[in-house]
Amino acid sequence: MTLGPLMIDLKGVAIEPDERDLLIHPLVGGVILFSRNFESPAQLARLTADIHSLRSPRLLVGVDHEGGRVQRFREGFTQLPALRAIGRRHAQDPGAGVELARELGWLMAAELRACGVDLSFAPCVDLDHGVSEVIGDRAFHARAERVSELAVAYLMGMREAGMAGTAKHFPGHGAVTADSHVALPVDRRELADLDADLMPYRRLIANGLLSVMAAHVVFPAVDRLPASLSQHWIRGELRGRLGFRGAVFTDDLSMKGAAAFGSILERARLALRAGCDMLPVCNDRKSVETLLEGLQDEPEPLRQVRLVRLHGRETRSLGELQAQQRWRDGVGAARHCLDVPELRLDA
Numbered sequence: 001m002t003l004g005p006l007m008i009d010l011k012g013v014a015i016e017p018d019e020r021d022l023l024i025h026p027l028v029g030g031v032i033l034f035s036r037n038f039e040s041p042a043q044l045a046r047l048t049a050d051i052h053s054l055r056s057p058r059l060l061v062g063v064d065h066e067g068g069r070v071q072r073f074r075e076g077f078t079q080l081p082a083l084r085a086i087g088r089r090h091a092q093d094p095g096a097g098v099e100l101a102r103e104l105g106w107l108m109a110a111e112l113r114a115c116g117v118d119l120s121f122a123p124c125v126d127l128d129h130g131v132s133e134v135i136g137d138r139a140f141h142a143r144a145e146r147v148s149e150l151a152v153a154y155l156m157g158m159r160e161a162g163m164a165g166t167a168k169h170f171p172g173h174g175a176v177t178a179d180s181h182v183a184l185p186v187d188r189r190e191l192a193d194l195d196a197d198l199m200p201y202r203r204l205i206a207n208g209l210l211s212v213m214a215a216h217v218v219f220p221a222v223d224r225l226p227a228s229l230s231q232h233w234i235r236g237e238l239r240g241r242l243g244f245r246g247a248v249f250t251d252d253l254s255m256k257g258a259a260a261f262g263s264i265l266e267r268a269r270l271a272l273r274a275g276c277d278m279l280p281v282c283n284d285r286k287s288v289e290t291l292l293e294g295l296q297d298e299p300e301p302l303r304q305v306r307l308v309r310l311h312g313r314e315t316r317s318l319g320e321l322q323a324q325q326r327w328r329d330g331v332g333a334a335r336h337c338l339d340v341p342e343l344r345l346d347a
Contacts, residue, residue, distance in 0.1 A: 162314025
């Protein structure tokens with residue numbers, strides 16, 4: 001059985017009987033987890049094992065677990081700082097900042113891998129243009145050079161822990177005020193003005209990036225469709241001009257930023273036509289059912305290769321992980337970041 005293009009969610013801390021039928025549907029390729037799916041690391045490990053046991057190749061299990069405001073699992077996991085804390089450290093000492101990025105990328109990924117999670121949708125490589133509240137401290141920094149350097153280090157840390165990185169939100173969500181969860185953001189810059197926002201992707205792609213998440217942001221000077229649904233952005237810019245050969249996720253197709261572009265079926269068709277590989281549909285079971293009934297999709301061999309490469313590696317138990325000095329050092333570094341006062345990132 002191949003991995004389908006839909007990534008769906010679950011109701012609770014275990015797979016319910018009716019959800020098993022959804023998960024074995026050939027259009028499904030992954031599961032995205034939320035805080036409601038978590039009560040302890042041991043329970044999470046059981047849940048991911050159950051999900052993985054249903055199919056071969058196994059379904060991908062992903063989560064948004066960047067740190068700061070966006071960390072789905074708390075109890076039993078290290079409290080991670082927002083990425084801006086890494087940028088602050090880099091502003092004080094570039095070498096120490098790069099090392100911190102690598103260690104916190106490793107720590108985040110290692111704890112999730114110990115519980116069977118394949119993917120954390122990180123790092124966020126949007127530039128902090130100072131206008132987006134939904135991005136804000138999720139960004140490493142305002143300057144593209146610093147974001148690029150820190151993102152590569154973070155990616156290397158994740159890779160050492162056995163997890164592929166997912167850079168988001170392509171081509172950039174940091175210069176719009178609207179939050180694509182609740183509205184349609186529009187960025188009126190010309191393509192030539194987006195070079196800085198694209199720099200982290202160029203650098204990460206050169207370092208073996210395997211996954212990108214596309215934003216529900218419209219750039220009308222480039223295309224009338226949001227990047228997540230746009231052939232120009234995905235096939236033309238990302239795969240063509242930037243040479244990306246990894247998997248492309250859309251942001252959640254249930255978000256308001258995508259809803260302006262037709263029914264859930266029409267959105268999914270646009271995303272697949274654009275060249276996206278995996279389409280998360282979250283907190284909207286009716287839309288999932290509509291897609292499973294009405295979406296036509298021909299399995300693509302290259303898509304399968306791109307998705308299978310995202311399966312996690314380097315599995316160890318949480319107890320084995322916590323016995324390592326590197327884990328203890330990483331926890332100490334994370335705690336130190338949380339205790340450091342705010343610092344402006346103008347430099």
